[in-house]
Amino acid sequence: MPVWGWILIAVIVVIAVLVVIVARAVSSRQRTERLRGRFGPEYERTVGEVGEQGAAEDALAAREREREKLDIVALSPEARAKYADSWRTVQIEFVDNPSSAVGAADRLVIQVMRERGYPIDDFDQRAADISVDHPKVVENYRIAHGIYLSQEQGDVGTEDQREAFVHYRALFEKLLETDENKDKPKEARA
Numbered sequence: 001m002p003v004w005g006w007i008l009i010a011v012i013v014v015i016a017v018l019v020v021i022v023a024r025a026v027s028s029r030q031r032t033e034r035l036r037g038r039f040g041p042e043y044e045r046t047v048g049e050v051g052e053q054g055a056a057e058d059a060l061a062a063r064e065r066e067r068e069k070l071d072i073v074a075l076s077p078e079a080r081a082k083y084a085d086s087w088r089t090v091q092i093e094f095v096d097n098p099s100s101a102v103g104a105a106d107r108l109v110i111q112v113m114r115e116r117g118y119p120i121d122d123f124d125q126r127a128a129d130i131s132v133d134h135p136k137v138v139e140n141y142r143i144a145h146g147i148y149l150s151q152e153q154g155d156v157g158t159e160d161q162r163e164a165f166v167h168y169r170a171l172f173e174k175l176l177e178t179d180e181n182k183d184k185p186k187e188a189r190a
Contacts, residue, residue, distance in 0.1 A: 035060050042135040067132040072117045074178040083112055087172060091165075098161040099151055105168040106148045109141070112175045134174045140167035 035057050036043045043060065050056040075083070086108055094101035114120050118129050123145060131138040144167035150156050151164075 031057060039131065039135045042131045042138055045139065063128050063132050067129055070117055070129065072133070075112070075115060075176065079115060080176050083108065083176060094165055098158050102148050102151060102161050102164050105165055106145065109168055109172055109175065112172065116175060130171070134171065137170045137174050140170040144168045
């Protein structure tokens with residue numbers, strides 16, 4: 001084969017390698033932008049927690065895949081009304097017994113999650129699942145649950161209990177909202 005043939009092959013290989021490198025870079029940038037847009041502050045928290053952007057993005061993508069396997073359903077109007085009434089009762093209880101009300105708020109959030117179809121056995125898994133659907137309030141849930149656990153271990157002040165209650169309310173309200181497309185069973189969306 002003449003020298004120009006080898007040069008042509010080398011140029012084609014170099015161009016192909018460059019195309020692959022550019023395509024991967026663009027794909028990686030698009031993935032980062034999509035995950036950052038979807039998860040908002042949860043994206044930054046996960047990157048900080050994991051310590052490496054690629055591994056954090058893999059973890060967030062895994063959360064999305066796991067969430068897709070769940071059949072999260074909207075609450076019926078009756079269930080929404082029942083839970084809203086229960087929340088008002090817990091709010092009233094907060095005035096007289098904040099520590100009891102914080103515990104009741106935690107249990108009520110778990111009840112709503114169970115009825116919607118979220119797995120509820122493990123807090124970290126609950127937070128991960130919630131982060132996919134409600135990334136702006138999942139940190140509220142973590143803070144509220146942390147205060148609840150601190151309260152169970154010892155005495156926390158009323159201001160901390162009030163903060164936990166406010167955080168629980170933010171998630172509770174999101175859980176009662178209905179996104180008809182997202183909350184339908186997979187078969188109905190198809």
